[in-house]
Amino acid sequence: MTFDPASLLSPRASTADEGAIIRMSQRTRELKAKGRDVVALTIGEPDFDTPLNIRDAAKTALDKGLTHYSPVAGMPELREAIAAKLKDENGLAYPASSIVVANGAKQAINNAILSVIGPGDEVIILAPYWLSYEASVRFAGGTPVILTAGVHEGYKVPASRIAAAVTERSKLLIINSPSNPTGALWTRAELEDVAAVVRNHPRLMVLSDEIYEYIIFEGEMTSFGALPDMLERTITLNGFSKGFAMTGWRLGFSAAAEPIAKAMARMQSVISAGANQFVQYAAVAALKGPRDEVVAMREAYRHRRDLVLAGLRRIKGLTIADIPGTFYAFPDVSAFIGRKAGNRAILSSDELCDWLLEEHGVATVPGSAFGAPNSIRLSFATSEKEIEKALTRLSEGLSSLL
């Protein structure tokens, strides 16, 4: 008998899918390696360098020898700085002991889901959604319950539909505002309607992912936990990757009621332990230092957002909602599905993305990866020159299908 390593994989291993974004990025790299000119609008990553004051703080910390294990929940200085930020900017009065610093917001999400979700528990996820939520819920053995809003609803599921989906097994509702992949921003009034639903269900909590809060062009950030009675009911999640252009530093955080925060730290101690020490000192500088570069990056995204919206609105057949935040556009491409490109039938947004990549040199991500198969995601965290090129190619390609 031969040894078959694949036969040893656990059932959990099959729940961990690498995801369409990574797949599309990989295909883009392969085509580029073959010399093809491809504009990549796939990755949700700022194209800016981390602001200088943050890099300097990391260097200083390194030179001071701050390269050791840190407490699992984070360095006290950073937890204090995060508690102050949440209080001053978000109206959230969590004590520092409720804060858990994680190795990226992604880990904070997993800490949260693993802490409260087990087999049989339902998690309400509002589609279009960031694909990791569903993967994390499955990983924890929970059941994702997906509710979908279309482009004409501004991609926001109304509270009445959420109310109708709550069962006695519902434990968590995930809200991501501003949203990846749609750029939608929930208003205070919309969130108040959701809070009214949560208030009726004493076992239901909310995971509020606020990682794009510094990339808002119109409207105000409302933190779900700041609504009346919602602080204890909310696990607030945030991180440094997007607003401070710190994706590779891997630093995120959560704030939650103390028993949950403690469980989250325990989860993290099993999986990875405390975050990198000198990075935590850089994060203190990020929170306490000047924000002009953060604002300058937001303004650059705003300009690109205007370009992208204007360009996409000129393409016949695309339906696109406003983009009040983030660096994503999420046009509905239903009009192109079922069309033919020569002999090639385009039967899904996956096939549309493959065709756009192979025949027109633009890499996007199919909406199926976000629970929204009629749309595609374009990241505009890239230069205006690349954006212009992509818009020309999209326009030529898509027009030829109609």
Ligand SMILES: Cc1ncc(COP(=O)(O)O)c(C=O)c1O
């Ligand atoms: C909505 C959302 N939450 C969380 C994350 C994870 O961020 P981090 O880099 O801190 O793990 C991302 C990254 O793409 C995201 O889009």
